[in-house]
Amino acid sequence: MNIKDTKLSGGCHVVILGAGASIASTIRDPEEHGLKLPSMNNLPDVVGLHGCLSHFPQELIQDNFEATYSNIAEHDPDNPYLKVMNDLIYSYFNSMLLPLKPTIYDYLIMSLRDKDVIATFNWDPFLFQAWWRNALHGSSPQLLFLHGNVAVGYNKEHNMIGRAGMCSKDGNIYFEPTKLLYPVKHKNYTSDSYIRKAWDILQNRLDKSICNTHNVTIFGYSAPVSDVEAMGLMKKAWGSVNDRNLEQFEIIDVRSEEEVTYSWRDFIHTHHYDYRTSFFESSLAMYPRRTDEAFFCHYLPITPEEAFVDPNPVPQNFQSFEEMWNWYQPLIDRE
Numbered sequence: 001m002n003i004k005d006t007k008l009s010g011g012c013h014v015v016i017l018g019a020g021a022s023i024a025s026t027i028r029d030p031e032e033h034g035l036k037l038p039s040m041n042n043l044p045d046v047v048g049l050h051g052c053l054s055h056f057p058q059e060l061i062q063d064n065f066e067a068t069y070s071n072i073a074e075h076d077p078d079n080p081y082l083k084v085m086n087d088l089i090y091s092y093f094n095s096m097l098l099p100l101k102p103t104i105y106d107y108l109i110m111s112l113r114d115k116d117v118i119a120t121f122n123w124d125p126f127l128f129q130a131w132w133r134n135a136l137h138g139s140s141p142q143l144l145f146l147h148g149n150v151a152v153g154y155n156k157e158h159n160m161i162g163r164a165g166m167c168s169k170d171g172n173i174y175f176e177p178t179k180l181l182y183p184v185k186h187k188n189y190t191s192d193s194y195i196r197k198a199w200d201i202l203q204n205r206l207d208k209s210i211c212n213t214h215n216v217t218i219f220g221y222s223a224p225v226s227d228v229e230a231m232g233l234m235k236k237a238w239g240s241v242n243d244r245n246l247e248q249f250e251i252i253d254v255r256s257e258e259e260v261t262y263s264w265r266d267f268i269h270t271h272h273y274d275y276r277t278s279f280f281e282s283s284l285a286m287y288p289r290r291t292d293e294a295f296f297c298h299y300l301p302i303t304p305e306e307a308f309v310d311p312n313p314v315p316q317n318f319q320s321f322e323e324m325w326n327w328y329q330p331l332i333d334r335e
Helices: 019-028 042-045 067-076 080-096 104-110 126-134 194-208 226-240 257-263 293-301 304-308 319-335
Strands: 012-017 117-120 142-145 152-155 162-163 215-217 248-252 273-276
Touching: 012 194, 019 215, 019 248, 042 067, 042 080, 067 080, 067 117, 104 126, 104 162, 104 319, 117 194, 117 293, 126 142, 142 194, 152 257, 194 215, 194 226, 257 273
Parallel strands: 012 117, 012 215, 117 142, 215 248, 248 273
Antiparallel strands: 152 162
16 A cells, blocks of 8 residues: 555644754755754854953863753853854754755655644754745745744744844845754743743644644654753653553654663653654655554554555655655655
């Protein structure tokens, strides 16, 4: 049985992105200007923050920049170099651009529907750029920016998001750039109305009493022990793993299977997980726009025939957007 022929279901697929997703995308298709995508471990080197960091006590400096920033913010919250670092980081990420060809982010957007959600911890504009250039081709997933993003602005008065630093078409609504840096140990998400709204939506999608979510994919997010509040909010929404025996947890990560499953042990019910090292091995690429349908066929089949559903892997080397859109169009037409 071909997955394209299955009856459409309404279950939600939640995808959570970390820096590893953007790094994987730029390794496959380098940033348009040749800029390097930094991780939290090499961000001071790539962005050029050592001059600012030299003004702080050495014992505050950690290998992970978010941990460093958290230490500094607690030690001297009014230090002007905090703003300088924020401006340097914002400027660097804001100058990044996806190459003008289908990338992993374009595949990701096209492989989900409007019932699905992508939540990202990343500051880079890649997810938003991919959503923007594919938005007219089928229904697109909802995007949530959990730590702010250089591409996204927010108008608190009208509770609306838009392109950062831009106005609405009528010119009456300005979208203020979102904040990027928070003390990682004590991120007060409730202090920022846009960030709070994004987390509220993600928690609702992870809460089985509220939303019918069967699939969760973690792509390149390491679940760092330093990000205490973020992990706490997700755990609270997910609940006990003993109650999540009908959900499938998928992890896309280049780290070892033992390491990533240990990181996510509070979310994985026994053997109910899939470990992948490449996006193109994941359910998103093997069953594009039909991940929830594939879940039911594999784990809760209604008939014996449904238990043997064939994948529909998306080709990996589209030469143009038109070629990619044409491939997805039959799936979109059935929706």
